[in-house]
Amino acid sequence: MAVLISLLLALSSVFFTGPAFAATYLEGLLPNGNFEESPKPTDLKKTVIKGKYSLPKWEINGSVEYIAGGPQPGGMYFAVAHGIHAVRLGNEASISQTIPVKPGSLYALTFGASRTCAQDEVLRVSVPPQTGDLPLQTLYDSFGGDVYAWGFRATSNEAKVTFHNPGVQEDPACGPLLDAVAIKELFPPMPTRDNLVKNSGFEEGPHLLINSSTGVLLPPKQEDLTSPLPGWIIESLKAVKFVDKKHFNVPFGLAAVELLAGRESAIAQVLRTVPNKLYNLTFSIGDGKNGCHGDMMIEAFAAKDSFKAPFKSRGKGEFKTVSFKFKAIAARTRLTFFSSFYHTRIDDFGSLCGPVLDQVRVLSIRKP
Incomplete structure (x- = not known):
């Protein structure tokens, strides 16, 4: 019996398994996810792939090229x-x-x-019935290594994951470059008695590609029900960045968020509150120790x-924690x-950056 249990446990830890083991925690590259x-x-x-099933583990439609990084014919360079x-x-x-x-x-x-x-190039990502268009005209890192x-x-x-170029360019050779695809199952966190904010330290977030040192961009207009940052809405025109402790200075825990496109880079969360009740908001602001410097400010x-939280960054990975009070006016804030x-x-100067936000807390203020 013990041998049988050990065998079942070993099988359940396999990455992509059959339907009998669909409950296995899922994280890592898709099959041939790095091409x-x-x-x-x-x-x-x-460079053009011939045949619908000629790219191992993938199904292709239309003109798809198999590219090796580096200098290309015609003087182009693909990172x-x-x-x-x-x-x-x-x-x-x-x-x-x-x-x-x-x-x-x-x-x-x-x-x-x-x-x-x-x-202007767009990458359309879809898993029916959901679909989203990612505008790629903004380069957040000048060397072209953006990760979304x-x-x-x-x-x-079962989920059919599709990456599609919906555009028609004058030059048929143009189009988005896709160089790695991974997946991670997320566990939506809940508010606690000590904090009304879900995923307050941004610890629950997307998979980090092994050799990605630039963080992961969370694209704009992501609703909280399907956000890659559970609990949070990316409601801005530009992306925000999910950063990890291995590659950035993070004030608390293993992850944080970098607001890297000014007022065009915003995140939000809707809290359950009691009308006319006072609450205390605290959060940490700092720099990621990634060469981002100058007079910073996070507005909440x-x-x-x-509220305005100023911070003078010297690019050394410093941070400070600020506290404000607000009054709720409705059951949702x-x-x-x-x-x-x-x-x-x-x-x-070609790489956008900004202040790092971490450890967001909201607690009701008890009357003495």
């Missing part, structure tokens, strides 16, 4: 930050893969994506109150944060 398993030479016409190979999606082209998931569970896809031409996360909630025990809004100013790194 290092190449098509057969006979299935390639120069492939997460390995050697990537795929480029031409006009109206797509790649897709079906994976096992748990119905009702929240997942985040993490993927390296960048534009390859000067035109996109959240979805599973509706059955709760009910009808607004929207708490919003954004950066007042725009910043770039001192060593790279």
Whole structure:
């Protein structure tokens, strides 16, 4: 009996398993998620992949190229930050893969994506019935190694993940470059008696690609039900960045959020509150020790109150904790944060950066 139990436990820890083990915690690259398993030479016409099933583990539609990073014909250069190979999606082209998931569970896809031409390029991500368009015209890192996360909630025990280029460019060779795709099951945190804020320290977030030192961009207009940052809404025009302790200075725990596009980079959460009751809001502001410097400020809004938390960054990974009081006016209070100013790194003026936000707490104030 003991041998049988050990065998079952070993099987349940396998990454992608059959339907009988669909409840296994899911995290890591999709099968051939880094595209290092190449098509057969006979299935390639120069760089264009011939055949719907010629890219191992993926299904392709339209003109999809198999690219090796580095200098390209015609004088272009493609940065492939997460390995050697990537795929480029031409006009109206797509790649897709079906994976096992748990119905009702929240997942985040993490993927390296960048534009390859000067035109506005869009990458459409879909897991039916959910779909989202990621504008790639803003380069957050000048070397083109941007990593994004996109959240979805599973509706059955299988999910068809599709990356699609919905655009039609004058140059058919243009199109988004995709160089790694991973997934992580997320566990939506709940408020506690000690804190009304869910995922207050941003500890629950998307998968971090192994050699990604630039953090993970959380794209704009993500609702809290499917956000890759559980509990939080990314309601701005530009992305915010999920940063980890390994590559950035994080005030508390293992992760935080960098507000890297000024007032265009905002996150929010709706709290359950009691009308006319006083609450205390505390949060930490600092720099990620990533070359971001200067006079920073995070603005916070709760009910009808607004607060400004200034911080002078010397780029050394310092932080401070601030505290404010606000009065709730309804049973739901929207708490919003954004950066007042725009910043770039001192060593790279093409890379956007900003203040790091961490450890957000809201507690009701008891009357004496």
